[in-house]
Amino acid sequence: MAPDSQSPRYVRFGLYEADLAAGELRKNGAKIKLQDRPFEILKIFLGRPGEIISRDEFRQSLWPADTFVDFDHSLNASINKLRQALDDDPDNPRFIATAGRKGYRFIAPVGHAAPASAATVPEPPQAAALLSTVGQVEPALPPEAIAPKKTGAWYGAIGVGIIVFGAIGVWLLLRPRAKPALTENDFILISDFVNTTGEPIFDDSLKQALTVKLSESPFFNVEPDMKVKQQLGMMGHSSNDRVVFPTDREVCERLGAKALVAGSIVSVGNKYELDLQAQDCLKGSVLAHQKAAVENRDQVLAAMGKLIPQIRSTLGESLGSIQKFDTPIEQATTSSLAALKAYTEGDKKRQQGNETDSIPFYKLAIELDPNFAVAHVRLGAAYSNSQDYASAEGYLKKAFGKSERVTEREKLYITAHYYVDSTREIEKAIQTYELWRQIYPRDWIPANNLGNEYTHVGRLDKAVEAGQAALRLNPAHIFPYVVLARAYKRSGRFAETKAVCEKAVAANLDSVELHDLLYEIAFAEADQAAMQRELDWSKGKPGEERILYDAAWAATATGRVKLGRSLFQKARDRTLANDFKEYAAATAVDEAQFNAEFGNSAQAQASVALAHRLAEMSEERRAESALPLARAGDSARAEQIERDLSKRFPLNTMLNKVELAEVRAAVALNRNDPAVAIKELESAIPYDLGSPPDLWTMYHRGLAYLHLKSASEAAAEFQRLLDHQCIATASPAVPLARLGLARAYALTGDAAKSRSAYEDFFARWKDADSDIPILIKAKTEYAKLSAR
Numbered sequence: 001m002a003p004d005s006q007s008p009r010y011v012r013f014g015l016y017e018a019d020l021a022a023g024e025l026r027k028n029g030a031k032i033k034l035q036d037r038p039f040e041i042l043k044i045f046l047g048r049p050g051e052i053i054s055r056d057e058f059r060q061s062l063w064p065a066d067t068f069v070d071f072d073h074s075l076n077a078s079i080n081k082l083r084q085a086l087d088d089d090p091d092n093p094r095f096i097a098t099a100g101r102k103g104y105r106f107i108a109p110v111g112h113a114a115p116a117s118a119a120t121v122p123e124p125p126q127a128a129a130l131l132s133t134v135g136q137v138e139p140a141l142p143p144e145a146i147a148p149k150k151t152g153a154w155y156g157a158i159g160v161g162i163i164v165f166g167a168i169g170v171w172l173l174l175r176p177r178a179k180p181a182l183t184e185n186d187f188i189l190i191s192d193f194v195n196t197t198g199e200p201i202f203d204d205s206l207k208q209a210l211t212v213k214l215s216e217s218p219f220f221n222v223e224p225d226m227k228v229k230q231q232l233g234m235m236g237h238s239s240n241d242r243v244v245f246p247t248d249r250e251v252c253e254r255l256g257a258k259a260l261v262a263g264s265i266v267s268v269g270n271k272y273e274l275d276l277q278a279q280d281c282l283k284g285s286v287l288a289h290q291k292a293a294v295e296n297r298d299q300v301l302a303a304m305g306k307l308i309p310q311i312r313s314t315l316g317e318s319l320g321s322i323q324k325f326d327t328p329i330e331q332a333t334t335s336s337l338a339a340l341k342a343y344t345e346g347d348k349k350r351q352q353g354n355e356t357d358s359i360p361f362y363k364l365a366i367e368l369d370p371n372f373a374v375a376h377v378r379l380g381a382a383y384s385n386s387q388d389y390a391s392a393e394g395y396l397k398k399a400f401g402k403s404e405r406v407t408e409r410e411k412l413y414i415t416a417h418y419y420v421d422s423t424r425e426i427e428k429a430i431q432t433y434e435l436w437r438q439i440y441p442r443d444w445i446p447a448n449n450l451g452n453e454y455t456h457v458g459r460l461d462k463a464v465e466a467g468q469a470a471l472r473l474n475p476a477h478i479f480p481y482v483v484l485a486r487a488y489k490r491s492g493r494f495a496e497t498k499a500v501c502e503k504a505v506a507a508n509l510d511s512v513e514l515h516d517l518l519y520e521i522a523f524a525e526a527d528q529a530a531m532q533r534e535l536d537w538s539k540g541k542p543g544e545e546r547i548l549y550d551a552a553w554a555a556t557a558t559g560r561v562k563l564g565r566s567l568f569q570k571a572r573d574r575t576l577a578n579d580f581k582e583y584a585a586a587t588a589v590d591e592a593q594f595n596a597e598f599g600n601s602a603q604a605q606a607s608v609a610l611a612h613r614l615a616e617m618s619e620e621r622r623a624e625s626a627l628p629l630a631r632a633g634d635s636a637r638a639e640q641i642e643r644d645l646s647k648r649f650p651l652n653t654m655l656n657k658v659e660l661a662e663v664r665a666a667v668a669l670n671r672n673d674p675a676v677a678i679k680e681l682e683s684a685i686p687y688d689l690g691s692p693p694d695l696w697t698m699y700h701r702g703l704a705y706l707h708l709k710s711a712s713e714a715a716a717e718f719q720r721l722l723d724h725q726c727i728a729t730a731s732p733a734v735p736l737a738r739l740g741l742a743r744a745y746a747l748t749g750d751a752a753k754s755r756s757a758y759e760d761f762f763a764r765w766k767d768a769d770s771d772i773p774i775l776i777k778a779k780t781e782y783a784k785l786s787a788r
Contacts (some may be wrong), residue, residue: 380421
């Protein structure tokens with residue numbers, strides 16, 4: 001399967017490059033031994049990335065029909081060898097995923113590559129001298145002198161040459177080699193620039209540009225700003241103090257970093273002089289030093305961009321790596337110092353947790369430089385985190401369209417956010433974060449965001465692993481604590497959740513998200529004092545509505561609908577006061593869902609109407625509003641929303657496979673067609689433990705089986721929900737599943753188990769409002785069962 005004239009010869013994926021013509025596989029330029037058959041399989045994968053390739057296709061391509069071999073064993077062995085060469089785990093694949101019994105799929109992004117060129121290494125002076133001597137050993141002989149009787153001199157010249165080249169080889173082998181200043185495992189600290197020009201535009205912006213450029217390289221591990229601020233606090237400084245001499249070296253030493261990279265800018269007349277220096281944190285010795293002078297302010301960024309590769313080389317990064325990861329600085333950031341300054345101010349606000357306050361600065365950066373790609377994606381992320389999804393999508397699309405103008409690392413950042421917050425192709429987002437993690441293994445951001453996305457889709461073991469990795473890499477930022485604590489909680493590991501929350505508080509990284517999780521655990525453990533403690537903690541704090549929201553869920557889950565309604569309204573009032581209209585709409589949608597499941601159809605429809613009045617909702621929120629409409633019997637409106645969303649957002653993974661599937665299933669139940677409902681919910685099965693659906697797909701599947709009179713299947717779904725209730729401990733789906741279990745046991749004729757499940761439901765709803773339709777119906781069913 002040699003590549004045709006139209007196919008690329010060199011293909012790159014992750015850290016690997018395949019020369020399809022030569023049959024060679026390399027990792028970071030180093031050749032990896034791989035037998036012919038595994039390489040042929042790799043070529044097939046690289047020609048069809050993302051596609052499922054069946055075992056029969058491999059047989060037809062690589063095993064002729066007249067070959068008498070155990071094909072299955074041979075293919076399995078070849079796939080295993082290929083995975084070993086790629087260091088790929090079949091249980092957690094980065095490259096080759098097993099597609100059930102269908103075959104295999106190559107899941108990593110694939111790109112064309114130019115041939116890797118070997119770096120030219122200058123000959124040492126001694127070798128050059130010896131080579132010049134070799135050239136003088138024997139003068140060139142005329143043709144007539146070449147005769148058998150005169151071969152002695154020729155053999156003598158060859159002998160001398162062999163001896164000389166042998167000496168060179170021994171010298172090259174035994175000569176002392178200079179140890180690089182840094183290795184890939186060392187961390188560096190970038191200090192604040194010393195700016196004596198009196199021009200504030202250079203404050204922070206030059207450090208930002210330097211950080212972007214050094215972070216672009218997988219060789220450099222830059223200490224995160226939050227970690228530096230935390231260390232300043234431990235040293236008795238304000239976390240906002242500038243990190244310059246002599247504080248920078250002490251911080252560097254305390255953090256265990258190997259090198260300190262410092263910069264300064266001074267003005268001399270009308271000119272500017274830049275100075276970049278790297279020094280050993282412990283010894284203080286200079287490891288690298290570069291200077292430049294420019295004629296005007298507009299040339300400063302470009303000049304610094306030329307100094308950075310020289311610093312990188314001196315510190316030990318290979319020439320190949322520098323060439324591969326060296327985006328021009330005006331593309332990696334911006335050619336506008338003013339835009340970079342505004343962007344940097346936005347980042348500072350965001351790091352302080354002021355997401356909303358960062359937005360005007362990112363907007364200003366874009367106005368100053370419309371091609372500033374990373375500013376577009378930062379602005380999109382800020383809007384998304386503020387639940388303004390419509391604004392977020394526009395900026396993320398623009399960023400994605402400009403992603404060729406950024407560093408490799410920023411390109412991965414933009415691509416991942418585009419998939420997460422714009423198209424919502426969550427599996428592609430996960431693949432992008434996995435690739436980011438491979439190329440930059442000591443970067444905490446892809447690990448942290450992978451923890452988020454794995455939690456989203458319900459792969460909780462992977463979410464925990466990624467969260468643990470992120471926290472190891474950056475224990476100074478609140479995000480890894482939240483991500484890991486959430487993954488632990490949804491996995492039912494409450495002790496670990498509490499430990500992570502306590503560790504964050506001890507590190508002065510408290511957050512409402514952590515108290516949100518602690519409230520859910522307190523509810524699951526029926527610890528009223530702990531629930532009240534979290535409510536008391538939240539009073540008057542930003543995010544108080546989150547804990548009020550939890551309390552509304554908890555009240556509703558115990559059947560106290562009127563109390564829940566009051567708490568939902570309080571949460572909405574607080575949310576609207578902060579102008580988070582879509583979040584307020586979300587509380588109304590949840591209230592509608594609970595009322596619909598309880599049989600309060602009119603109240604459910606009124607809550608949906610309220611949600612639509614409060615905000616122009618995102619596609620996910622509109623889908624969530626369609627479900628209570630369908631469950632309340634309004635199939636026509638629910639179907640209209642479903643058709644519109646499925647047509648407008650065909651790529652959104654969770655929307656189509658989970659939320660709209662639930663709507664279609666609910667409509668099928670309204671039409672007394674439970675078999676169709678079960679079929680519609682098949683696409684949600686891989687995401688049953690995710691968010692959404694937060695338990696509801698299992699509950700609705702159980703209801704469909706009940707309608708179908710398939711008692712054992714219904715009982716299995718309700719029990720599976722109860723086994724995973726830690727996913728959403730305060731969800732009304734949990735008590736309703738107990739009632740569903742009682743009804744399923746009644747269908748099987750097991751009256752004892754049915755009565756026990758009814759009594760369990762009643763005990764948990766002992767304080768419930770007496771007028772809830774589903775409770776009234778359950779009491780009637782129980783009375784009939786007891787009478788029998």
